[in-house]
Amino acid sequence: xxxxxxxxxxxxxxxxxxxxxxxxxxxxxxxxxxxxxxxxxxxxxxxxxxxxxxxxxxxxxxxxxxxxxxxxxxxxxxxxxxxxxxxxxxxxxxxxxxxxxxxxxxxxxxxxx
Numbered sequence: 001x002x003x004x005x006x007x008x009x010x011x012x013x014x015x016x017x018x019x020x021x022x023x024x025x026x027x028x029x030x031x032x033x034x035x036x037x038x039x040x041x042x043x044x045x046x047x048x049x050x051x052x053x054x055x056x057x058x059x060x061x062x063x064x065x066x067x068x069x070x071x072x073x074x075x076x077x078x079x080x081x082x083x084x085x086x087x088x089x090x091x092x093x094x095x096x097x098x099x100x101x102x103x104x105x106x107x108x109x110x111x112x113x
Contacts, residue, residue: 017055020087024051028093033086040082047079054083069102 014022023029037044050057061075071084081104088102 017052020055021051023087023090024048024083026090029086029090032089033082036082036086036089040078042078042082047082050077050079050083054080054087058084067101069100071102071104073104073106 024033033047034044036042037047057076057080061072069088071081071088073081076084085104088100092099
């Protein structure tokens with residue numbers, strides 16, 4: 001989505017993690033991650049190292065395609081959750097009809113599955 005909307009330039013050939021790395025260097029990402037860090041009582045300097053592996057971490061728990069991205073607390077560290085939520089909030093600010101729907105859940109309700 002970032003490539004199609006030209007949110008950042010020079011994305012060709014970077015791959016998913018490369019695009020996320022580049023987006024993490026934007027002013028908009030920085031503003032959101034600071035807010036999210038404050039909301040979770042975390043330090044930004046402890047969160048940012050998670051960006052470099054976040055695509056891998058997100059893919060580990062994303063095989064079910066329900067049309068709604070669900071961030072489960074038990075699947076990710078607090079820093080990973082902060083990075084994921086920051087990226088998801090970032091894309092909500094883009095002018096696009098294809099915004100990703102998402103939610104954050106503290107615990108999995110196995111009775112639902």
